[in-house]
Amino acid sequence: MQKVSTAVIAAENISAWYGSNRAVIDISLGVNPGEVLALIGPSGCGKSTFLRCLNRMHEEIDHTRSEGRVLYKGEDIYSDDVDPVAVRSCIGMVFQKANPFPTMSVAENVAAGLRLRGGFSRSEIESRVEGALRKAALWEEVKNKLRAPGTSLSGGQQQRLCIARALAVQPEILLMDEPTSALDPISTGRIEELMTELKKSVTIIIVTHNMQQAARISDQTAFFLMGKLVEHGNTEQIFNSPTREETENYISGRFG
Ligand SMILES: Nc1ncnc2c1ncn2[C@@H]1O[C@H](COP(=O)(O)OP(=O)(O)O)[C@@H](O)[C@H]1O
């Protein structure tokens, strides 16, 4: 376990419930700035729920609650005086299924978070939109169709559009929940390349079912099982010499 003091974001004893079902059990886990942390484990073991606790999205679902702390740069995002909307602009999220806002153009999609926050001039918005699309490696493909509907792009482009939308508000952390599982191998490769570039400026926590992907792109890997964190360490160590039998079984495909 790494020291909380060096982690840019660290969960401390996080548990999360849906009604009486405790989906995440007492997880403590942090990630250092500029690193990619991969969360792996069988379906239903609480990866998405845990991810949503890291930017207060879990509480948006009815009949849920959580316990524990999440320290972002040393401050608990669950403190009474913290605004969850502000939390989510520092700690952005990208989902499994690309979800561009259907009534909005490419440019409007990227600008959506900026407009929600307000206080940006038109030219600031334009330059942030271009910057975010460049960072998401999409600018060259869409610069001549900024007014086209976001949903008119291909699946892989739509996912990069959603990444651009998250980047436009300049988050320090990007949470990605199986961002490539609905994409073809070429689009997946582009997003993996993009992540390697992005990690220079953003700390990334990614849920993936693809073991090769976790091995390729992450620095740290955490293995979840039935709501618990079984093992966490350097990706190379987790894949080459896991210390727990459950981890070994999972990564070698014996279950899950
Ligand atoms: N919106 C929800 N309402 C009720 N239960 C949920 C909801 N989302 C997830 N769960 C439950 O929480 C547990 C963990 O789910 P999840 O975090 O989605 O796992 P994973 O992402 O690892 O597949 C499962 O038992 C699942 O059924």
Ligand SMILES: [Mg+2]
């Ligand atoms: Mg999930």
